[in-house]
Amino acid sequence: MSAQNKNDLSATASPLTDSDDLQQQLSQVQILLARHRAVDKLVHQQQQQLPQSELIESLVHKQHLLELQLKLAPMHPADIAYILEALPLEDRLEVWDLVRAERDGEILLEVSDAVRESLIEVMERTELVAAAETLDADELADLAPDLPEGVIDDVYRKLSAEERERLRSAMSYPKEAVGSLMDFDLVSIREDVTLEVVLRYLRFFDELPNHTDQLFVVDRNENFKGTLPLKLVLINDPDIEVWQIMKSKAKNDCIYLSPDDKADEAAATFQRYDLVSAPVIDNNNKLLGRLTVNSVMDFISDEADNEQLANAGLKEEEDIFASVWDSLKNRWHWLALNLVTAFIASRVIGVFEDTISQLVALAALMPIVAGIGGNSGNQTITMIVRAIAMGQVQPDAMVRLLKKECSVAILNGVIWGGIIGVVAWLLYDNLQLGLVMVVAMSLNLLLAAIAGVGIPLLRQKFGGDPAAGGSVMITAITDSGGFFIFLGLAKLFLI
DSSP: OOHHHHHHHHTTOBOOOOHHHHHHHHHHHHHHHHHHHHHHHHHHHTTTTSTTHHHHHHHHHHHHHHHHHHHHTTBOHHHHHHHHHTSOHHHHHHHHHHSOSTTHHHHHHHSOHHHHHHHHHTSOHHHHHHHHHTSOHHHHHHHGGGSOTTHHHHHHHHSOHHHHHHHHHHHTSOTTBGGGTOBOOOOEEETTSBHHHHHHHHTTOSSOOTTOOEEEEEOTTOBEEEEEEHHHHHHSOTTSBHHHHOSOSSGGGSOOBOTTSBHHHHHHHHHHHTOSEEEEEOTTSBEEEEEEHHHHHHHHHHHHHHHHHHHTTOOTTOOTTOOHHHHHHHHHHHHHHHHHHHHHHHHHHHHTHHHHHHOTHHHHHHHHHHHHHHHHHHHHHHHHHHHHHTTOOOTTOHHHHHHHHHHHHHHHHHHHHHHHHHHHHHHHTOHHHHHHHHHHHHHHHHHHHHHHHHHHHHHHHTTSOTTTTHHHHHHHHHHHHHHHHHHHHHHHHTO
16 A cells, blocks of 8 residues: 555544444454464465465465555554554564554554554664654654654754744653643734634634633733633624633733643642643743643553552563563562562561461461551552642651551551451460450551551652552561561560
């Protein structure tokens, strides 16, 4: 299929609105790939028996690729990204070869970091430059860190002066700042024109930028004055001037953002006020761009994924189809730490070998103390990390959070420790053993609460990721601490 035909097909791309439809499309692509490999193998095996076997093999190969290409062409870039992420590397690269057109850049933006890296590795420099040239400055800034050295320089030289300035601006902000997420594609109007002029101006656009729910109002000197919702443009008298009906006559009467604001705080603002878009202005009261809800949702989704992986000591660079070596490099740090902590826990048990040998019931009960502590600690650390992400935890909040979580831990220890203590008493006919279970569980839950609050807050204080390896550290503390507390109390009061 020619590049032109391929581009024509891609122009009809539309998103799939149902997850079942997307799964069905993925299944169909997988079936086509499997059929393609099976037929190719069969034709290749018969190559020596047919006089025109090479021609037949070539025709069959092209037919299957064409069928796959026709299946992929009308799909939305986000749906193609989903399919690429769900395929093993060999199949992923085969599909990627079939969708290379003007949508390359859009698809690279949609896929995860790990998949993007695998796709970029097989692309020629000219292909990467061509893909990057199709993106806006804000999108290009997102992709730039993953591109090989020199590609951005080639693209930069081909940009207009305005686009160069926008790209330089977007890349100057850290990843966690609003400036790195803002969109330069917006509609601004003057405050001293009538709505009729505004309507005529809007008709010049082939289409309005996505998520345009309001227009941004500036004065003659391009100073930001406020916002004007589109619905007010439509329902008011066309002869009225913008300043008379605009949503805010003053900048500080509307919700606006600074490019240096933290992205997580901006996300909380969008959620609180149900925003679709918000202006981004600098310290000189100049309109730089806007932040839209789709960028905020992407940021929230990425943060949630990173937090989930970080909590288990993983990085985003690994996907389920990564090589064994890449997976090993990604996981060994926390596994090594876990091995050390497990060894410490085993030595704690070793110290109390005589105690366990005299009362075998301790061996059966001590995993309960450690396990409950680990679960409770993970609950606490999850709540604290979530609160940090939502901006609800202030620097001086540690004492207040410790008091609250310790109170919860003690109550849980008394309640559930009491229950398991009664069970231990009945099973082993030993009241003292039951009481030791109550005290040990309460103390280990208290330890879990202190660790669950302290670990993320201390990591945040010293500039680390509050979620990184939290579950690993909590498990290590509650295992070693739980064994020591339970066996220590048993040695004091039971032996």
